Amino acid sequence: MKVTPPPPGRIGARVDGFDPKTCTREQATELRQLVYRHKLLIFGNIELDDLAYLAMAKNFGKPQIYHQAHYHHPRHPEIFVSSNVPMDGKKVGVASTGRFWHSDYQFFDEPLSTTFVFPKIIPEGRRVTRYVDMVQALRTLPAHLRDALTNATCFHEAVMYYKVQPWDIDRAIAELMAEFRKHSPGAHHPAIITHPVTGEQALYISEGFTMSVDGMPHEQSQTVLREVFLHLNRSDLVQEHEWGKGDLMFWDNRQLNHMAGGGAPGQPSRSYRIGVYDGLPFYVGCKLEDTRL
Ligand code: 7UC
Numbered sequence: 001m002k003v004t005p006p007p008p009g010r011i012g013a014r015v016d017g018f019d020p021k022t023c024t025r026e027q028a029t030e031l032r033q034l035v036y037r038h039k040l041l042i043f044g045n046i047e048l049d050d051l052a053y054l055a056m057a058k059n060f061g062k063p064q065i066y067h068q069a070h071y072h073h074p075r076h077p078e079i080f081v082s083s084n085v086p087m088d089g090k091k092v093g094v095a096s097t098g099r100f101w102h103s104d105y106q107f108f109d110e111p112l113s114t115t116f117v118f119p120k121i122i123p124e125g126r127r128v129t130r131y132v133d134m135v136q137a138l139r140t141l142p143a144h145l146r147d148a149l150t151n152a153t154c155f156h157e158a159v160m161y162y163k164v165q166p167w168d169i170d171r172a173i174a175e176l177m178a179e180f181r182k183h184s185p186g187a188h189h190p191a192i193i194t195h196p197v198t199g200e201q202a203l204y205i206s207e208g209f210t211m212s213v214d215g216m217p218h219e220q221s222q223t224v225l226r227e228v229f230l231h232l233n234r235s236d237l238v239q240e241h242e243w244g245k246g247d248l249m250f251w252d253n254r255q256l257n258h259m260a261g262g263g264a265p266g267q268p269s270r271s272y273r274i275g276v277y278d279g280l281p282f283y284v285g286c287k288l289e290d291t292r293l
Pocket residue numbers: 094096097098099102103104105106112158161162163
């Protein structure tokens with residue numbers, strides 16, 4: 001295996017020569033240490049069928065089953081399908097997921113620690129995923145925002161990104177939102193979190209899911225968040241990573257916000273995500289059910 005680390009101050013190591021079919025728990029443990037360090041790994045030259053992908057992911061922890069079943073692969077519920085191409089003549093998964101700044105499952109009490117994404121049908125055009133290094137974002141955060149967020153918690157929810165499905169026709173948006181909130185009511189987390197392995201602090205706020213700063217008057221909370229979102233869009237913080245056939249992405253949700261970018265709009269595209277709980281608390285002080293691993 002050949003690891004090419006990113007230039008200093010950047011995220012993302014390239015890993016060549018990784019064979020997912022012979023991956024063991026020990027090797028996965030080593031690669032997890034590498035992802036905590038570089039925040040993102042891109043494995044090159046990967047060929048994987050669905051079962052082998054799932055078997056590999058299990059070495060890294062416990063695969064997640066997404067809370068909405070219409071995202072699931074028809075035979076493997078652990079595979080979250082982002083696709084605009086039918087499978088066996090049927091709609092599969094959800095088209096163009098995650099095209100907004102977020103950290104996966106931030107809106108649950110136990111967020112998703114790590115994410116694999118494996119593109120299966122590669123769209124035409126420039127294919128990138130964008131990331132913001134949230135450790136760097138915290139280091140460069142203007143002092144008045146850091147002061148406002150120190151010891152604060154924020155509320156996160158995903159209802160605004162519910163993707164309307166065929167069976168929702170003729171139903172009121174208010175009813176769809178109430179139904180969504182029943183099984184996914186949102187979650188509160190510290191605005192600044194401490195990584196359980198590296199001990200580094202990161203800002204844990206995203207434009208997609210973070211709704212408010214707890215206990216702050218509404219106007220003030222909106223102002224603080226708007227300023228934080230502007231900061232997170234700073235061109236020196238946003239990093240683009242291009243991908244193509246055979247690339248397998250793996251990243252640490254504790255330290256990154258990400259935004260999916262397909263190819264050109266409307267191009268056929270399909271990718272398979274497997275979210276993996278790594279068995280550690282999401283942040284120091286985060287409650288964890290011990291049944292994970
Ligand atoms: O369809 C999507 O963009 C999915 C998004 C609302 N959630 C992904 C996640 O794991 O947080």
